[in-house]
Amino acid sequence: MPVVNTVRGPVDVADLGQTLMHEHVFVISPEHVDNYGRDAWWDEEYRVADAVAKLKAVAAKGVRTIVDPTVWGLGRYIPRVRRVADQVPELNIVVASGIYSFDEIPHQYEYRGPGLMMDVPEPMVEDFSRDIVEGIAGTGVRAAFLKCVIERKGLTPGVERICRAVAQTHLRTGVPITVHTNPSTGSGLLALELFLKEGVDPAKIVLGHSGDSNDLDHLMRLADTGATLGMDRFGLDAYNSTASRVATVVALCERGYADRMVLSHDSACFMDYFGAAWDDGIPLAAPNWHFGHIHDDVLPALREAGVGDTQVDQMLIDNPRRYFS
Ligand SMILES: [Zn+2]
Numbered sequence: 001m002p003v004v005n006t007v008r009g010p011v012d013v014a015d016l017g018q019t020l021m022h023e024h025v026f027v028i029s030p031e032h033v034d035n036y037g038r039d040a041w042w043d044e045e046y047r048v049a050d051a052v053a054k055l056k057a058v059a060a061k062g063v064r065t066i067v068d069p070t071v072w073g074l075g076r077y078i079p080r081v082r083r084v085a086d087q088v089p090e091l092n093i094v095v096a097s098g099i100y101s102f103d104e105i106p107h108q109y110e111y112r113g114p115g116l117m118m119d120v121p122e123p124m125v126e127d128f129s130r131d132i133v134e135g136i137a138g139t140g141v142r143a144a145f146l147k148c149v150i151e152r153k154g155l156t157p158g159v160e161r162i163c164r165a166v167a168q169t170h171l172r173t174g175v176p177i178t179v180h181t182n183p184s185t186g187s188g189l190l191a192l193e194l195f196l197k198e199g200v201d202p203a204k205i206v207l208g209h210s211g212d213s214n215d216l217d218h219l220m221r222l223a224d225t226g227a228t229l230g231m232d233r234f235g236l237d238a239y240n241s242t243a244s245r246v247a248t249v250v251a252l253c254e255r256g257y258a259d260r261m262v263l264s265h266d267s268a269c270f271m272d273y274f275g276a277a278w279d280d281g282i283p284l285a286a287p288n289w290h291f292g293h294i295h296d297d298v299l300p301a302l303r304e305a306g307v308g309d310t311q312v313d314q315m316l317i318d319n320p321r322r323y324f325s
Pocket of ligand 1: 069
């Protein structure tokens, strides 16, 4: 039986259980925290304890695994995630390698690579592969999937280089890919075109944020390639309301696509995008955007609309297991 590496070590894929395929423990920029957070809204001990409480609450709903695509550009810092994971033994946390950029290549990779000032093999492939094979930054925690972005600017030179490095690392290591897409600009199609050209099996791709769209023709076209649709921003009503997201999942289930969708919130225990407003402003501005929304509200609405337990299990258990197998 295949295993997937989690923060606490390898887990049999059969034991992943109900899996939320796109949630963040922490999204924080070290540079932002160090300059503006420490005397204002960032308290390390408080945030670790708060994350433990929030993840214990989601585990109490039956979730056994969260998949956290926090990579370079979103503030990945594994020692902090590990402190949290060690205090929530009932929940697996799967972490990623990759780069989160909507446009440019980070300067740290700009001058090094094939044909560049420092003419060396693609350093992103080297770094991502080390995360997956040896572990991240000496922690021994191994990344189990890859993350990149194609946003509304499309395949800029920087985005294209990152996505190709992700594809090449996938071919080298075998771990699957989650790509953040912007379905209103159809960037999922760009992602598929690039990855298929690089030789990636579409079954190993989650097209993140597909659920921001209610365009069934577009979504079926993506899913017909064999890729999995990330219906993964439940509660982010600013992008698409819960009612619309539910109606789209129901319609796709009716058309036989329950084996091509995964569910999540794209929420976090803490995000520094909102600073001090995370605790008191977000619950007012986006009241459904929390780890409990799917179990509290979405699953009952899906069942009410005729989605069966088998289909729910496909989206929450079987499809994540297949992706990591
Ligand atoms: Zn995310």
